[in-house]
Amino acid sequence: MPDPVRFPVDDAFEQAPVAEARAAGGDFSLAQSLEVVVLEQDAPSSNAYHRYHIETQNTPDIVPLPPKFQVKVKKHRLIAMVLKELFELKGDLPVALSRPCVYGVFSRPVGGLAPREELCVGCLRCTVQFPGMVQIYPNPERQRLGDSLVRPEDIDTILYEARTGRVPVRGAGYRGPFGGEGWDGLWTDMSEIVRPTRDGIHGREFISTAVDIGEKPAFLHFDEHGEAVGPVPTMIAAQVPFLFDMPANAARSKALLSIFAETARQIETLALIPIPSVIQFSLEGQHVVPVIAKSTWSWLDRLSWSPCMVMLDGWDRECYDELRRRFPGSIACVRVPMDTDVLELVQQGVRVFHLSANYHGYAGDRFVMDLILQAHQRLVETGVREEVTLIGSGGIFMAEHVPKAIICGLDAVALDVALAVALQARFNGECLDRETAALSFPRLDTAWGVQRLKNLAASWRDQLLEVLGAMGLREVRRLRGEIGRCMFQKDLEREAFCEQGSEL
Amino acid sequence: MKAHGKTTEERIIAKHQEALHRGFQAWPSLAYDRPPAMGDARWTADLILATWTQAETGRPPTNGLEYKVGQSGGGFDALTFKFLPGEQWLPEQEAIDTSIPLNRRPYDRNIQIPVPWYGAGMSYGSISEQIMLARAKAARQWDTFTSSGEGGYPESLVPYREHVITQVATGMFGVREETILWAPIVEFKYAQGAKPGLGGHLLGDKTTVAVAKMRESVPWVSLFSPFPFHSVYSVEDHKKHIDWIKAIHPDALIAVKVSTPTDVDMVAVGSYYAGAHIIQIDGAYGGTGAAPEIAKKNIAMPIELAIPKVHRFLVQEGIREEVVLMASGGIRTADDIAKAIALGADGCILGTTELVALGCTRCSNCERGRGCPFGLTTTDPQLSQLVDPDWGAERISHLYASFQLQLRAILRRLGLRSVQELRGRRDLLIYRKEGHHEPAATH
Numbered sequence: 001m002p003d004p005v006r007f008p009v010d011d012a013f014e015q016a017p018v019a020e021a022r023a024a025g026g027d028f029s030l031a032q033s034l035e036v037v038v039l040e041q042d043a044p045s046s047n048a049y050h051r052y053h054i055e056t057q058n059t060p061d062i063v064p065l066p067p068k069f070q071v072k073v074k075k076h077r078l079i080a081m082v083l084k085e086l087f088e089l090k091g092d093l094p095v096a097l098s099r100p101c102v103y104g105v106f107s108r109p110v111g112g113l114a115p116r117e118e119l120c121v122g123c124l125r126c127t128v129q130f131p132g133m134v135q136i137y138p139n140p141e142r143q144r145l146g147d148s149l150v151r152p153e154d155i156d157t158i159l160y161e162a163r164t165g166r167v168p169v170r171g172a173g174y175r176g177p178f179g180g181e182g183w184d185g186l187w188t189d190m191s192e193i194v195r196p197t198r199d200g201i202h203g204r205e206f207i208s209t210a211v212d213i214g215e216k217p218a219f220l221h222f223d224e225h226g227e228a229v230g231p232v233p234t235m236i237a238a239q240v241p242f243l244f245d246m247p248a249n250a251a252r253s254k255a256l257l258s259i260f261a262e263t264a265r266q267i268e269t270l271a272l273i274p275i276p277s278v279i280q281f282s283l284e285g286q287h288v289v290p291v292i293a294k295s296t297w298s299w300l301d302r303l304s305w306s307p308c309m310v311m312l313d314g315w316d317r318e319c320y321d322e323l324r325r326r327f328p329g330s331i332a333c334v335r336v337p338m339d340t341d342v343l344e345l346v347q348q349g350v351r352v353f354h355l356s357a358n359y360h361g362y363a364g365d366r367f368v369m370d371l372i373l374q375a376h377q378r379l380v381e382t383g384v385r386e387e388v389t390l391i392g393s394g395g396i397f398m399a400e401h402v403p404k405a406i407i408c409g410l411d412a413v414a415l416d417v418a419l420a421v422a423l424q425a426r427f428n429g430e431c432l433d434r435e436t437a438a439l440s441f442p443r444l445d446t447a448w449g450v451q452r453l454k455n456l457a458a459s460w461r462d463q464l465l466e467v468l469g470a471m472g473l474r475e476v477r478r479l480r481g482e483i484g485r486c487m488f489q490k491d492l493e494r495e496a497f498c499e500q501g502s503e504l
Numbered sequence: 505m506k507a508h509g510k511t512t513e514e515r516i517i518a519k520h521q522e523a524l525h526r527g528f529q530a531w532p533s534l535a536y537d538r539p540p541a542m543g544d545a546r547w548t549a550d551l552i553l554a555t556w557t558q559a560e561t562g563r564p565p566t567n568g569l570e571y572k573v574g575q576s577g578g579g580f581d582a583l584t585f586k587f588l589p590g591e592q593w594l595p596e597q598e599a600i601d602t603s604i605p606l607n608r609r610p611y612d613r614n615i616q617i618p619v620p621w622y623g624a625g626m627s628y629g630s631i632s633e634q635i636m637l638a639r640a641k642a643a644r645q646w647d648t649f650t651s652s653g654e655g656g657y658p659e660s661l662v663p664y665r666e667h668v669i670t671q672v673a674t675g676m677f678g679v680r681e682e683t684i685l686w687a688p689i690v691e692f693k694y695a696q697g698a699k700p701g702l703g704g705h706l707l708g709d710k711t712t713v714a715v716a717k718m719r720e721s722v723p724w725v726s727l728f729s730p731f732p733f734h735s736v737y738s739v740e741d742h743k744k745h746i747d748w749i750k751a752i753h754p755d756a757l758i759a760v761k762v763s764t765p766t767d768v769d770m771v772a773v774g775s776y777y778a779g780a781h782i783i784q785i786d787g788a789y790g791g792t793g794a795a796p797e798i799a800k801k802n803i804a805m806p807i808e809l810a811i812p813k814v815h816r817f818l819v820q821e822g823i824r825e826e827v828v829l830m831a832s833g834g835i836r837t838a839d840d841i842a843k844a845i846a847l848g849a850d851g852c853i854l855g856t857t858e859l860v861a862l863g864c865t866r867c868s869n870c871e872r873g874r875g876c877p878f879g880l881t882t883t884d885p886q887l888s889q890l891v892d893p894d895w896g897a898e899r900i901s902h903l904y905a906s907f908q909l910q911l912r913a914i915l916r917r918l919g920l921r922s923v924q925e926l927r928g929r930r931d932l933l934i935y936r937k938e939g940h941h942e943p944a945a946t947h
Contacts, residue, residue, distance in 0.1 A: 069541055089515075098516040100523070102877045102887065122541050123867040125877040128527035129520065136541040157797070167796050171870025171881060173698050173789040173834065173856060174800040175544035178578025178808075190701035190765045190804050192694050192732065400802045463798045469731075470701025470803050487766055492809040493578070496847070497935035 051206065052239050054267050054458035056165025059451045063424045063442045065159070066141035069122050071105060071115040077133045078112045100126045146421075147430045149360045150397055155421055157398065158456070162422035165455030167462050182367050182395065183404050185489035191472040207465050208475035211241040211412045213270070213309070213389050214331045215351040234331055236308050238412065239268040240461050241476050242402055244453075245356075245393045245414035246272050246291055248437035251425070254281040256441060259423070259449035261288050266450065267457045272311060272354075272414060275299040291335065294319060300326070311335050311354060315345060338363035338371040338394065343378050346388060354391045355410075358433040359417050361395015368395045369408055376409020376481050385481070397421070399463040409481045422456045423449055517889045524878070524890065528863055532557040534567055539865075545576045546789055547856075547866045551836060558906035559861035559899035564838075572839040579808035580840045582937045587917040594919060600912040601922040604851050606689065607757050607781045608826050615688060615757060617648040617851075619908055620923050621841060624790065624832050624855030625671045625691060625761070627655025628678075629706045629715040629727075630870070631859075631881050632888035638896025639858060640664035645901050651691055651853075654704060654729055656718030657683040669759065672749070674703060675729035677719040681752060689782070690749045691759040692742075694732065697833035698791025700763035700804040703731030705794050707871050712883045743778035750779070757781040759830075764788075764810035769817035772829070776818070782828045785810050789834025790855045794871035807834050808847065815848020815928050824928075836860075838910035848928045861903040862896050 085096040099106040104119045105126070106112045112126075112134065126134045145155045157168050179185050214235030221230040244260045246252075257277050264271035264287040273283055275290040279302045286308045292300055293313035309331040310323055323332050334345060335354040342353055355375060357363040363371055372392055379385040393414035396405055405413050417431060420439050428438035468476060471485055479485075509515040531539065532553040543549035554571030558564060564571045573581045587593075594600070606615040623639050630653065637660055639650040644667045651669040652661070656678030661668050670687035672679050684690055695701060706715070706727040716723040736742050746758050759782035760775040762768065772783045787807025788800045811831050818824040831844040832853035841852045860866065863878045875882025879890030911923065920926055 085519075092512075092515065094512045095515045095519055098519065100520060100877075102874055121867065121869050121872065123869055123877045124539055124542055124865045125524075127539055127541075128531065128863070128865065128878075129523035131527055131530050131536040136539065138541050167798070169794045169796050169871060170868040171791075171794060171872070171876075172864075172866055172868040173546075173791045173795075175546060175866070175868065176576075176801060177545045178576040178581065178806060180577075184801075186802075187805050188803050190695065190763055192701075192762050192765065192771050400798050404802070463796065466702055466796055466799060467803065470799070472701075485766070487805050487809075489578075492805055492813075493935070493937075496809045496812045497583075497930075497933070 052210070052268070054165075054454055054461060056455050056458045057451055058165075059163060059448060059455055061159065061163060061424060062445075062448065063426075065145075066139050067117040067120060068139055068142050068156075069117060069120040070137040070139050071117050071120050071126075072135045072137065073112045073115060074133050075113055081130075081133065100129045145427070147427050149395075150417060150421065150427070150431070154398060158418055158421040159424070161399070161459035162452040162456045165458040167459055167466065179489035182361060182369060183398075183401050186369065186404050186407075187487045187489070188403060188407065188467055188471060189485040189487065190470040205474070207468050207473070208477070209241060209461050209464055209468075210237050210239050210475070211477060212237055213333075213352065213391065213412060216387050216389070218384070218387050236270070236331060238270060240457060241406060241412040241464070242457070242460065243269055243289075243391060243412060243414040244271040244419060245416045246274055246434065247416070247420065248431075248434050248439050250437065251420070251439050251441060252277055253441070253444070255444040255446060255449070256423070257281055257283060258446055259444060259453060260419070261285065262446065263450045263453040263457070264288070267454060269457075270309065275303065279303065289333070292319075292323070306330060309333055309352075315340070315350075317348065320348075320350065333389075333391070338368055338375075338392065339366060341378075342375050342388070342390075343382060343384075346379070346382075346384055351387060352389045352391070354393065354414060356392070356414075357394025359394060359397075359431050359437060363394070368392065368405070372405060372408040372410055373483070380481065399460040400467070402460060403464055403467040403476075403479060404486070406476065406479045407482055407486045411480055418456065419453060422452050513886065517886065521890055521892070524863060525895075528556050529560060532560070532565060532567075532569065534569070542865060544866060546574045546581075546834070547836065547860070548574045552860055552864075552866060555836075555857065555860045555903065556863070559903045562902040562905040562909075564906055564910055572837055574836065578937060579806050580834070580836075580843050582935055583808070583843045584934050584936060585842070585846075585914060585918065586932050586934055588919050592919055594916040594921065596916075598916070598921070600915050600920075601924070602908055602911055602915075604828070604924060606828055608828055609781060610826075612781065613688070613755050613757055617646075619646060619648060619904060620845060620851030620911075621835075621854050621904075621907070622648045622669075622830075622851075623650030623858060624853045625651035625653035625669070625693060626855055627653030627671075627704075627706070628658055628718055629655040629710055629883060632879060632883055632891070633658050633660060633714075634888050634891045634893050635859070635862065635880055635896060636661060637664075637893035638862065638891065638900060640668055641893060641897035642858075642900035642904065643667040645897065646904050648904075649689060652678065652683070652687075654678065654693060655706070655715065657686070658718065662686065671761075672745075673729050674731060674733050675719075675727065677721075677727070677729070684749060684752050684756070687753070687756055689757045689759055690753065691761055691782075691784070692745060692749075692780075693761045694736075695763035695786070696761065696791065697763050697786035697788045697804065697807070698795040699799045700765070700788070701731055702796065702799055702803075704729030707794055709873060710871070710875055710883055712885075715883050739774035739778050742774065746779040759784055761786055761832075764804040764807060766805070768805075768810050769814050772814045772818060772827075773821055773823070776823050776827045780827070782830055783814070784830045784832055784853060785814060786853075787831070787833030790832060807831050807844070811844055811847040811849050812930060819928070838907040839914070841907065842911055842914045842926065843933065845923060845926045846929045846933050848930070850924075850927060858900050858903070861899045862891060 105115050108114050127136050145152045212235040216233045217231040223229045260271040261283045270289050272289045275292045275296050276299050278290045289309045291311045311333040313335045333352040334350050338355040338357040357368045361368040389411045391412045392410040396413045397418045425439040425441045431437040509518050538549040550570040554565045554569040603618045604620045643650040649669050652671050654671050654673035654677050665686040669689040669691045670683045671691045673693035708724050708726045713723045758780045760780040761784040775783050828850045830853050831849040835852040859880050870881035874884040879887045
């Protein structure tokens with residue numbers, strides 16, 4: 001990790017590095033002063049080209065999943081049929097015993113008498129051929145996974161991503177409902193002719209998924225010597241636009257938080273961890289963001305290192321000022337409910353926000369998509385959007401939610417439920433918010449957990465690249481707030497089907 | 505039970521083929537109710553079984569199977585027709601014209617098809633040669649078309665070349681001077697709805713020796729059709745492409761297949777000015793190959809929303825009468841075809857529907873291992889023999905007959921004597937989403 005040079009943003013910290021450096025007679029160029037901290041796992045030598053990449057590795061589930069399908073065979077009919085065929089085919093065993101399944105469900109020596117349900121993919125060929133003998137049912141045990149928001153098929157997808165690190169690919173067209181509520185009511189744009197080169201003769205063009213988190217003053221001010229004075233950018237460049245949010249209160253084990261912190265380090269992002277856990281579990285490093293609430297303020301005295309970023313959970317003017325004073329070199333972020341008026345806090349000097357909603361994506365009675373749009377728009381209208389970083393969490397649990405949240409106006413998202421699912425946590429009832437969610441994790445092995453989250457991150461990043469590539473964008477930063485490059489179902493339906501002025 | 509054949513393999517195939525054919529008849533009869541694990545929101549078990557019935561009999565089912573709409577909760581499934589009162593319906597004996605022209609420009613070849621649809625591009629490799637043949641035979645029988653897709657042009661299709669569209673896509677697989685000269689219509693594929701902006705991808709497992717030979721590549725290696733055309737970055741470049749085809753085959757009509765981005769209307773106008781005769785807009789609900797789930801669900805708009813947008817813009821630009829607009833990627837039923845036309849398309853392009861007629865259960869395992877277990881989207885030498893091309897052509901042909909029958913019934917109830925009169929008549933549609941009952945816009 002390079003030693004960053006950072007600068008404060010407001011008057012209270014004006015004497016910090018530029019002034020100090022100048023006073024010391026040091027050569028303190030603008031180039032140095034604008035340095036962005038790049039979070040890196042193993043800093044390469046300054047001359048080495050470093051192309052960001054997440055290593056994936058097949059990492060099987062440790063808790064076996066119930067099969068997707070139940071294969072019910074009427075055994076007496078099967079035996080009768082085989083005997084009949086043997087008679088009609090005059091003992092032609094290979095033909096009489098040939099089985100319809102190409103996936104090996106009937107591959108045991110006794111075939112359909114003991115089907116291997118775990119291999120069934122639901123193609124239905126067996127039941128089409130032998131309707132009176134074989135029936136395939138969706139397994140109700142599998143259907144019970146998740147809760148009212150995270151559906152069993154979502155769990156399947158996340159587990160596949162965590163297991164393999166690959167982009168989920170299937171044959172045939174889209175099988176789901178027409179649009180829908182929340183994120184499903186938004187489609188991203190594509191370009192027919194413009195996109196970064198992909199798999200062509202020149203190879204795959206690099207698309208950046210790095211995002212800047214920090215304080216970005218709109219203008220730089222220079223003194224008569226050409227030196228920057230006053231606020232200058234202080235940023236962290238995370239290589240992926242997703243951070244790891246604090247886990248549910250009931251699930252804050254050392255193993256889990258260590259997995260978060262270590263994965264964040266390896267994939268060069270940030271893990272948000274409550275300060276008591278940071279201290280108790282000796283979690284340290286530039287990828288760990290201590291989250292401090294008023295109720296846990298006393299733990300702050302035991303923090304012996306200086307983080308890249310600190311997060312204040314809930315707005316409190318005094319606490320915020322004190323954090324800025326204690327950690328002058330750190331980015332100070334304030335975590336507030338998604339429906340907070342961020343402009344008011346911007347006017348009080350806050351530049352980095354974590355807007356949070358519950359796990360189902362609601363703050364009050366409004367869905368995060370609307371709230372993000374509103375917050376972003378408000379900052380745009382007042383001309384301060386470029387100075388502010390918006391991180392958001394809640395209701396973002398599938399890969400497609402990341403680009404959609406960024407299109408609506410976030411700079412980055414913080415992941416919650418998806419991380420738990422990737423680590424095979426079981427939902428005990430509705431997983432609604434951090435305070436009440438009852439998630440049971442299996443016994444976690446750190447290496448296994450880290451690789452699962454790396455796989456998930458790699459898969460989500462690759463899917464983000466697909467979305468960006470289809471839109472012809474070369475970096476995710478350009479996606480932020482690009483609502484002209486997305487389509488809202490309600491608008492399109494109104495345009496297509498309604499009389500002018502009427503409402504759907 | 506029949507299991508004819510000289511070799512064991514032939515006898516095994518014959519046994520399973522016969523059992524499958526029995527199953528395709530038995531399930532739609534509902535003697536075993538509906539298969540509990542069959543179907544999804546778009547293609548419900550009822551729609552799949554109803555399509556099997558139509559492929560078997562040439563008529564829609566009469567046993568209560570829902571054959572008009574699925575349960576996606578929007579789009580075609582939320583649209584219904586505002587039929588006239590019964591006494592105003594056109595009489596049964598009155599002829600209803602279902603033909604459409606494929607060239608609306610005052611010059612170039614005049615091609616008319618008797619039904620407002622033709623077959624979608626599905627490449628050799630994504631489907632078997634048997635399926636390509638079945639589709640080509642049906643196309644000839646109905647004097648319509650099927651498309652080669654981008655995987656080469658098997659020799660066996662040459663006798664049907666008057667009914668085969670040659671597709672030119674970014675991988676240029678199978679694009680040769682003779683395959684362009686054979687084609688009455690040459691189709692440029694800029695994008696496809698199932699993976700808009702992502703290009704094509706044939707997984708290594710499906711690149712068999714035969715497929716690789718056809719595509720002039722290496723067996724068992726994944727093949728990409730990169731996106732986009734690296735020689736096309738503007739409408740002017742696009743025109744160059746069209747000029748290139750016209751230079752080789754001046755008599756060919758040009759179709760352009762695009763996806764449904766937010767500016768799909770502008771793309772359509774650009775294609776028209778570049779010289780295209782047919783603009784095909786492709787939604788995300790079709791596709792037989794491997795496609796990232798994130799793309800199918802989230803990138804580009806559904807076809808139901810794109811059709812009126814494009815139609816309206818072509819009208820505003822004053823060029824609607826000179827270009828043919830075809831819709832694809834999610835057309836399942838005769839009702840969908842009629843609705844797409846009422847929304848503004850001239851006709852539709854069918855892909856998945858034809859595969860369902862041949863036994864597809866929409867299990868979405870097209871890309872897995874040996875490919876489709878029903879012998880449809882596979883090039884596995886054994887599995888592909890499960891479909892006999894003549895049997896397949898008959899099934900598709902029956903489906904077409906049923907669709908034409910239903911389309912005529914719809915037109916009759918709307919008091920229209922020609923399917924061309926239906927185009928852009930959004931005033932004849934009602935959009936009913938759950939809890940909403942709003943009229944569609946007047947045209």
